[in-house]
Amino acid sequence: MRYAILSALKFLPIAIVTALNIGSAHADVRIKDIASFEGVRENQLVGYGLVVGLNGTGDTLRNSPFTEKSIEGMLERLGVGNLSEDKIKTENTAAVMVTAMLPPFARRGSTIDVVVSSLGDADSLRGGTLVVTPLTGADGEVYAVAQGPIAVAGFAAQGINASVVEGVPTVARIENGATVEAEIDFRLNDMDSLRIALRTPDFTTAVRVADAINDQLGQRKAAALDPTTIEIALNNKEDVPQLMAGIENLTVEPDSAAKVVIDARSGTIVIGSNVRIDEVAVSQGGLTVVVREDPVISQPEPFSVSGATIVVPQTSVAVNEKEAKFTILEGDVSLQRLVDGLNAIGIGASETISILQAIKAAGALHADLEII
Template structure:
């Protein structure tokens, strides 16, 4: 049987084969394995032992309620109507990330953050705090001495502070109590999930995997997910995945994109940004208003009054506009050079790039953050 291909299809295949490839990267840097992920944990706790820098209990009643509930659990019942004035206690939120495949008994780092008006957590001790996941199940228990990287001092109304005092860390401060179920390798297959959806990169990953392990091992489901067949035994599967993550793959060239931050004026362009032939004109108009006080002093015995008036000066300055011709197909270096030649500031560059995009001269996607 003879198969015939249309000319457009042949041209498309040739374009894909001749598309410029970026520098080869490890597969583990381009994709992740489905189901292998971290899980966020959080919990509400109490830090004690502070040196008078805790919450002001009159403004944070939840701190007092937490202390009363904790004392009741310890068998200490306070008389009714007791008013606690605590200075060495602070209510905090404890957060952590539970790594993939973490087992009971392992320790993880935690971050302790004040949620009241405590001045500092320095020197405090976190009381045993359960850490829960999104399903409200307890996966770890946290406790330990809080390490704060900042320092502060105050005296006579003056205050000096270095870094942040209301957030601290405890290395290995939580012990895992429950493992997260994982179905890695179920059905003798896994799914590779690309960090960025790209059909050409997905096809290159499939080609690299099949060339190394044999045909039919990898199959692209779409532009992001790739199904890979794995060995049935767990030890062989682990070795297989180790080799798989180390394969070198050349990702497709990133799409031309310009990222603009309207608040800070930052503009970032990748190397795929190009310009068609165009002319760019730029000129600055600045208005300066200054005011100087003038004092009018009357003569002696004239019974006059001293009068203070303001003398305002307004100056309008207009820089000469410049017109720069940019040749078609200009790369990133030529674009930056042209912008510098007309003296464009970052804020001016935002308006210029938007105008170039509207005129059809800028071959890139504009993204404003």
């Protein structure tokens, strides 16, 4: 969708970015930029582990009993047994959750990045090392194992009466910190059909994608099943990876619904090129009342016995009236004429937000109005 971005500053007039040509047709985009192939996706992995080697910033074992149990279990597996509770007083260990994304078609032995997040009351993970941690998928199977020194972006420093925290020192990353130990069994050439899923559901776009694929293949093998899914029939001799490479680079003209998006916090307004407005009259004006109080110090007379210095406020009130202006937006107004009409009455983004909401309430704005 082509967009015109309105000024986000109150004192600037509304303007269209000159680089955009609103009257031109939509640009063609590659299918790979608006859709994805079914089955080609990442999978979430999660694990529970321990970070050791912290400089006194680890979990407090009294407040994090699961950390103590984990330390006991780890030491027992390493041959250190017969530990009583009063012998574990370490502050250099923290319990963490380890998460990662398993890329599609990741092979055994390849490495992936992991994110390490504190689970207890540790102050910082800086300088720690993650002990070997199995990472499981939604099916409970172990697909990767993580271990290694962690890198923390934030830091924390604390004194007796003051403390400084920059970023989040209890979340860290390990680049290439996990090794893939199991592969997901999925073969493209064994598929009977190939499905494409649009990231933004739209009937028109789905039909255009199917037509572009059929034109490329020279036969009616692709069909739109719904506003999101396009299915392509395959035969046993089809080279699916080569077919997918050819399809994802085809270009189509995506369609989209008319929408106006408003960011009320920054005053940014984004209007789609398909937005239309019925004939309306718009005025902008009002009163501004300024109340100002200036404190005046009143001193007592010299040598007075009961006199005291007091502060007497002086109040001044000023009323500024802005002249109301009308502009007529004719029927079936396009994006360009809408912005020109609002510029004609010299208003900024904050006033434009109120006007667009009022036009929508009057039923004259034929678009979705989304406020974020």
